[in-house]
Amino acid sequence: MMRTYTFLSRVPVLQNRFTLKILAVAFVGIHIPLFAIIGYLLITHLPPETATPIAILTLLFTLIATGITLLILTKLLKPVMLAKRALNDYIEYNKEPKLPIHFKDEAGVLMADVQKSIEELRRSEEERTNILQILSHDLQSPVRTALGVTGLMKEGKSQIDDHELVSMLEESLKNQLNQLRYYLNLIKEQKLELDRDIKKSTIGIPELIKETTDELKGAFREKNIKLKVSGYQQCANIPKHSLQRVLHNVLDNAIKFSHNGDTIEIKIEKRDRLLDIIVEDSGKGFPPDEASQIFKYNSPLQRNGTANEASSGVGMFLCQNLMKRIGGEIKAESEGIDKGSKFTISYLMED
Structure with a gap:
């Protein structure tokens, strides 16, 4: 030949x-x-x-x-x-080319x-980079939870008994271990399982919220932050995995930038096919004209939390990427420094 x-x-x-x-x-x-x-x-x-x-x-x-x-x-x-x-x-x-593709x-x-x-x-390279960024970002959450729980146990000042604290720690670490295995498998296979990210399933919105907040139970208790959930309580056909990861990161940020004893509110609104999950806090906030900066990689607004928690500067960038992948969007609002923040996670459901 x-x-x-x-x-x-x-x-x-x-x-x-x-x-x-x-x-x-x-x-x-x-x-x-x-x-x-x-x-x-x-x-x-x-x-x-x-x-x-x-x-x-x-x-x-x-x-x-x-x-x-x-x-x-x-x-x-x-x-x-x-x-x-x-x-x-x-x-x-x-350098990515622009070759003609219409000839037969x-x-x-x-x-x-x-x-x-x-x-x-x-695309594959970008997805691998995203996986590593997500992995790097998400690994910080269980470490903070573990440190918070062990701190409460060490100080002996918590009103929660040691058995419940250990259960919280175990549950948090188990959840994170599952996420770690998932991302490591993606790296091993050198591809992102887009099907899982965009796969839709019918799930009750309260169940989605509960599963996500349970992952952060230790962080909520460490800063004595109260959670208020209101709004739409029915089922919806949504890409659960992606929305859960985005909500997890938004709540993690809200906890990080809230003060001890604050309240974080989650409102769920549904208008026709549009589902909005709104997370509001009364923490640090940011200048109103700098909302778009939050979603940039290594955001210039990167700063430590109210308890000096470290911030990687990529969390909201990853959230925006996940929402774009599933055809949704995420927006940030604030009235100014120390006036809290509002994040709206929007997803347009199919008929």
Whole structure:
């Protein structure tokens, strides 16, 4: 199958240029009629006055045909060269190409496949980066919970008995272990299970809220923060996993930036197909005109919590990515510093 290509690759002038291989074959093919006519003229011994015009005209038209053919072939090989350059640019400079993908012949399919492959590689790389960012961010939550519970046990000032504190710690660590296993499996497989993230299931909204707040039970109790839940209490067909992760991160932030003894309120509103989960706190807040900055990677608004809890600066960036993936959005509002924050998680359900 590769014999012709292998043979031509052994020719020193042709071995490093695919285009020259094509042009060399075309050149030889075009000149076969010329060689045949010259041979015929020699064999038939035509008079010079007859043979010379024939030879000159044949040579002239052959050269013209050769030039035109080689020029067109060079142009026709452009898709192959574009595909090669696109791959080289992506490998060397991480530059994503914009190859045409609407052609249907073999060269067009090649360009479309190269474009699609590079886009998939870029997407896969972004997803792996997101996984690592999520993993890095989420690992902080159980550590804070564990430290909070062990601190309460150590000080002996909590009104909760040690058995319940140990149960809280165990439950928190079990939940986080499941998340850790999930993300480690994704890294191992080198892909993000988008199907799980966007897979919808019918679940009661109170159940969604309870499962999420249970993961943060220790953090709530550590700062003596009260939780108030109100609004829509029915079932909804939603991408549970993604909404749960976003709500977890938003609540984790609300706890972090709330003061001891504050109240965090979760309101669930449903208007037609639009489901809003609103989380409000009365903590640190932020300047109203800087709401969009919160969702930037390594946000410039990054700061420690009210109890000096560390902030990675990527939590809200990841929340925004998760909401975009499922076709939703997340918004942040605040009336100013020390006036609390309001985060609205919106998801438009299908009919």
